[in-house]
Amino acid sequence: EPEVTQTPSHQVTQMGQEVILRCVPISNHLYFYWYRQILGQKVEFLVSFYNNEISEKSEIFDDQFSVERPDGSNFTLKIRSTKLEDSAMYFCASSGMINTGELFFGEGSRLTVL
């Protein structure tokens, strides 16, 4: 069964460093998303991406964040200068050819900022 894959599974970084989280969505999907979940808290929307541009973003997704689909298969989330409060589980998700909001999630990348 096709699945969304994310790397790395866990990354530890120093405050102020840049981090790139990578995702390979399901191959025929057209809509891509990043969510984050701070430990024990709710799943928060960060950004959605369609047709090579951001469709919608949340207040969390400020200038420190960016997304890219560099090669038609990977979908990346970059945090330019990490802060302690960026520590969270980051989930990539993709959705099929029709935008119903049904999301297929990866296993997540745990980011720890020291």
Add this chain to the structure above:
Amino acid sequence: AQSVTQLDSQVPVFEEAPVELRCNYSSSVSVYLFWYVQYPNQGLQLLLKYLSGSTLVKGINGFEAEFNKSQTSFHLRKPSVHISDTAEYFCAVINTGGFKTIFGAGTRLFVKA
């Protein structure tokens, strides 16, 4: 903007008992509704979805949910739970034509032997 409220943060229940996890939503336009399950240290997995048609939808693992437009609710039910159903359950909503699925705060279902 849409929003989701899950009325119970934790629901303890004995094995083989029925369970209902409550979800209410708010939106000024029509919506699609979902329930996802998250097992420890894993991603979210779709349990079931309401897009249109019958208001009673059935999902995986014996779960079902009923869309009630007048009460803006989408409660999740299972007639007999198993220990393996212990997990976090998230209700989610998206405005039709929108690009942002919003999740509730989650309900931790704890099934006791």
